[in-house]
Amino acid sequence: MEALAPTVAAPPRRRLRERLLGEHPTAWAFIAPAVVIILGLTIVPVVWSLLLSFRSADLISASHAVGFGNYKALVHDKALGAAVRHTLIFTVLFVPLSIAAGLGLALALDRRIRLIGLYRTLILIPFIVATAVQGVLFSFIFDQRFGVANSLLHRFGLPTQGFLGDPSQALYIIILIALWGSIGFCVIIYLAALQDVSKELKEAAAVDGASRLGVLWHVVVPQLAPITVFLVVWQTLTALQLFDLVYATSRGGPLESTVVIVYYIYLQAFQLFHAGYAAAIAYVVALVLIGLSALQIIYRRWRVAHP
Amino acid sequence: MTIRRRLPFSPWHLALAPIAILFGLPFAWMAISSFMSTAQINRFPPTIIPGSLHLEGWETVLGGAEFPRWFLNSTIVAVVTVISNLIFCSMAGYAFARLKFRGSTTVFLLILATLIIPFQITMIPTFIVMHDLHLSDTLGALIVPNLVTPFGVFLMRQFFVNLPIEVEEAARIDGCSRLGVLIHVAMPLAKPALATLAALTFLVSWNELFWPLIVINTDSTFTLPVGLTTFQGAHSIDWPAVMAGNVLTALPVVVAFLLTQRTFIASLTSSAVKG
Numbered sequence: 001m002e003a004l005a006p007t008v009a010a011p012p013r014r015r016l017r018e019r020l021l022g023e024h025p026t027a028w029a030f031i032a033p034a035v036v037i038i039l040g041l042t043i044v045p046v047v048w049s050l051l052l053s054f055r056s057a058d059l060i061s062a063s064h065a066v067g068f069g070n071y072k073a074l075v076h077d078k079a080l081g082a083a084v085r086h087t088l089i090f091t092v093l094f095v096p097l098s099i100a101a102g103l104g105l106a107l108a109l110d111r112r113i114r115l116i117g118l119y120r121t122l123i124l125i126p127f128i129v130a131t132a133v134q135g136v137l138f139s140f141i142f143d144q145r146f147g148v149a150n151s152l153l154h155r156f157g158l159p160t161q162g163f164l165g166d167p168s169q170a171l172y173i174i175i176l177i178a179l180w181g182s183i184g185f186c187v188i189i190y191l192a193a194l195q196d197v198s199k200e201l202k203e204a205a206a207v208d209g210a211s212r213l214g215v216l217w218h219v220v221v222p223q224l225a226p227i228t229v230f231l232v233v234w235q236t237l238t239a240l241q242l243f244d245l246v247y248a249t250s251r252g253g254p255l256e257s258t259v260v261i262v263y264y265i266y267l268q269a270f271q272l273f274h275a276g277y278a279a280a281i282a283y284v285v286a287l288v289l290i291g292l293s294a295l296q297i298i299y300r301r302w303r304v305a306h307p
Numbered sequence: 308m309t310i311r312r313r314l315p316f317s318p319w320h321l322a323l324a325p326i327a328i329l330f331g332l333p334f335a336w337m338a339i340s341s342f343m344s345t346a347q348i349n350r351f352p353p354t355i356i357p358g359s360l361h362l363e364g365w366e367t368v369l370g371g372a373e374f375p376r377w378f379l380n381s382t383i384v385a386v387v388t389v390i391s392n393l394i395f396c397s398m399a400g401y402a403f404a405r406l407k408f409r410g411s412t413t414v415f416l417l418i419l420a421t422l423i424i425p426f427q428i429t430m431i432p433t434f435i436v437m438h439d440l441h442l443s444d445t446l447g448a449l450i451v452p453n454l455v456t457p458f459g460v461f462l463m464r465q466f467f468v469n470l471p472i473e474v475e476e477a478a479r480i481d482g483c484s485r486l487g488v489l490i491h492v493a494m495p496l497a498k499p500a501l502a503t504l505a506a507l508t509f510l511v512s513w514n515e516l517f518w519p520l521i522v523i524n525t526d527s528t529f530t531l532p533v534g535l536t537t538f539q540g541a542h543s544i545d546w547p548a549v550m551a552g553n554v555l556t557a558l559p560v561v562v563a564f565l566l567t568q569r570t571f572i573a574s575l576t577s578s579a580v581k582g
Contacts (some may be wrong), residue, residue, distance in 0.1 A: 023406045026485045030402035033395040034418060034455045041452050042421040045432035052431060059435065105326065113317040119327040121568065126330055128564050128571065130514035132532035133557045136539050137337050140546055146348050148336055148355060180330065185575065192576040241425060244516045248536050265427055270521055275431050282427040293423035 053280035058273040070280035080281065082256065083264040086171055090260060091239035093175050094182075099231050101179065102186020103224070107216065109187065110194045120187070127184035135248020138177045139164060167257035170250050174258055178245055182238070186231055193227040194220070226303055233296040237289055261285055334557070341365065341550040348546045364547025374552055376527055377534035384449045384530060385512040392508045393501055395455035400463025401489050405475070415464070421457045430521060437522055448522040449530065453512065459504050462577060466500035467493060499573075506567065507574035513560055531556040 053070055057063035074080055109120055126134065142149050142163035150160040164170050197220055205215045243262040246252060252259040252267070259267070261281070269278035340348060344361040368374045402408075403415045437448040470493065478492050494501065516532040523529055529537065535556050539549050564571050 022408065023485070024408045027402045027406040027408035027411070030398040030406065030485075030489075031414065034399035034457075034460050035414060037395075037452070037455050038418050038421055038457050038460070041433055041436065042424055042429055042457075043417065045429035045436075046424060048432035048435075049428045059431075108319060108323055111317075111319065113319055115320070115324075119323045121565070122327040122331040124572075125334070125561060125564065127575075128510060128560055129557045130516065130532050130560070132514070132516045132535050133553050136535055136549060136553050137333055139539065140340070140550065141333060141336065143546075146546060151355065180333070184330070188572055188575055192572075237425075241427070247516065247520070248539075262427055266517075266521075269431055270434075279428070279431055282425075282431070286425045286428040289425045290423050297423075 049279045049283060052276050053283050055276045057276040057279075059269075059275045060273070063276060066276065070277045071284075073277065074281055074284065079256070079259070080261075080264060083259045083261050086258060087240060087242065087260045089171060090175055090178075090242055091236060093172075094178055094239045095232060095235045097175075098179055098183050098186050098235055099228065101183045102231070103190055103221075103228075105183065105187045106190030106194060107220075110191060120191070123187055124184035126181045129181075131181065131244035132248045134177060134181045135245050138173075138180075139249050142173055164250050165254055167255045170254060170258045174245055174249055177249065178239075178242070181245070182235070186235070189227060189231060190224065193224055197223045226300070229299055230296065233292055236292060240285065240289060337550050337553055337557075341547055341554050343547050345545060345547060349544075361547065364545070364549075364551040367545065367548035368551040368555060373526065373529075373534060373538065374531075374555060377529050377531045378555065380446060380528065381513060381530040381532075384446055385509050387450050388453045388512045389505050389508045391450075391454045392456060392459045392504060396459030396463045396504060397489065397494055397497065397501070399455065399460045400465075401467050401485075401493060403460070403464045404467035404470075405472075406485065415460075418457050418460055422461070426517070430518070434521055443522050444524050444528055446528060449515075449519055452518070453508075456508070459508065462504055463497070463500060466497050470496060502567070502570045503574040503577055506563070506570045507577075509563065510560060510571070510574070 052063075054065060054067060055063040056066045056069070105123060109116060109123075141147050144150060144160070144162060144165050147163070149163060153160050162169055163173050201219050201223075202215055205219045206212075210218065241262050242260045243266065246258050246260055246263050247266075250258040252263055262285070265278050265282050265285070268274045268281065339357065341364050342360045342362070343357045344363060347357050347361070399418075403411060433452055434443070437443045437451070440447075440451075442448040442451060474496070475488050475492050478488050483491070514532060515530070516536070519530050519533045520536075523533060526534075526537075531552075535549075535552050538552055542548055
């Protein structure tokens with residue numbers, strides 16, 4: 001309490017100020033850093049980006065207005081179309097596979113047996129490690145000449161593969177790496193949710209003669225529905241925003257077979273300096289992403305209102 | 308039941324052990340190959356268990372100027388970001404939880420709303436702002452946008468809202484200012500939330516690749532993820548050195564995770580349960 005002692009001496013002055021202004025000065029001083037940084041570097045850029053998307057800008061010289069030119073151009077951009085296709089292939093495979101594997105593993109890991117802590121740790125570690133590390137590590141493992149993957153294929157007498165060097169395989173190899181890197185996330189989210197699944201309900205179902213699989217399917221899985229919805233949205237957002245892993249493995253190649261939307265935006269904005277055009281693409285993508293997040297929020301509200 | 312009787316352990320191990328190994332094996336391979344010579348790796352088919360250990364890869368990485376510098380840069384950015392988030396997110400979170408002021412709800416909702424705004428639409432203007440502030444190509448460009456995060460503000464607010472108010476009121480009656488209460492009463496009680504916030508902030512900062520890649524151009528200002536991917540592009544034949552750099556980048560996060568697993572898991576699940 002020593003630290004508090006000096007202020008005790010002068011309470012009237014503070015009270016006078018408070019009577020006049022309430023706690024406004026204190027409150028605004030407390031939130032000032034957050035307001036300046038978060039609103040200044042998010043809300044302002046959101047508006048700025050929108051204005052930029054109607055201009056031809058290169059980040060350096062003066063820009064000029066082009067109306068809906070950027071938006072008209074992106075509809076006919078074949079390279080963007082390919083990037084959208086690659087992103088959708090990634091999303092359609094990555095989201096269900098990561099969630100199904102996450103649920104399966106979480107159910108398997110939700111028991112008290114020896115080494116269970118070690119298993120959980122091993123499955124989660126790939127997720128916490130930088131995507132750059134994952135990408136560089138698997139570039140080595142799937143290296144055509146020096147990689148351990150081809151070495152194993154060779155040892156078992158199977159033909160060696162191009163992997164990340166083969167335009168028809170690279171995207172699927174990236175999906176595989178992404179799954180390795182993010183199943184752990186789905187596992188811990190489901191594991192946390194499983195702790196909240198009502199024991200009484202499970203026991204009641206078992207007493208009523210339901211099989212273990214029946215309890216799982218009819219009692220446990222439905223109770224996990226809100227978490228599954230959260231994961232579907234979260235994993236979809238992650239998939240649609242794929243960048244790091246592509247950069248750390250294939251850099252869009254070979255033959256542009258792994259250029260995904262955000263990678264394409266990066267190329268347009270910071271390699272080709274078509275900032276206005278990049279902003280237009282980013283805006284279209286952002287609207288889809290924000291729409292998805294909004295759906296998740298609406299679902300949660302609805303869920304709370306209709307338990 | 309017959310299987311269970313014959314096995315001295317739970318049959319679940321038969322499924323879980325191979326899967327867990329599958330997740331861990333790439334890291335073992337990463338560590339092993341960092342101690343191989345390029346000759347051992349450049350053989351076809353490549354060696355899987357090397358006969359002898361070599362330190363050339365590690366000498367390249369630790370003896371060169373680049374990796375120690377990148378490690379230092381990553382550390383500076385992570386440490387400053389973590390500390391500033393602990394301070395500023397606590398202050399803002401506390402204000403939104405406890406202080407009554409006009410606009411409180413509006414500003415809080417606005418901050419919350421920024422959580423769903425994807426980085427792609429803010430990155431170009433943020434890049435221009437950093438350029439205008441003469442921060443581009445400096446560590447400041449990596450620190451300033453992350454000084455305080457919306458999720459951190461949200462996390463701290465939730466914690467302070469659920470904190471019993473009686474202790475604080477006692478200190479207030481003793482004449483303690485709001486800042487005094489925050490520092491001496493509320494924050495010490497908020498240690499679990501602060502630990503969660505610190506773990507998450509460290510993880511995100513240490514692993515970040517996209518933004519540093521955009522805003523940093525000079526080798527000596529790279530952080531580890533940018534340095535690592537650049538180094539790999541330039542030394543694609545020297546896999547032992549690339550893998551040593553990879554171990555160096557992964558190690559701090561893995562060690563921090565192993566030491567404080569509960570905190571890390573709490574920070575990862577907080578986004579789903581409360582978000």
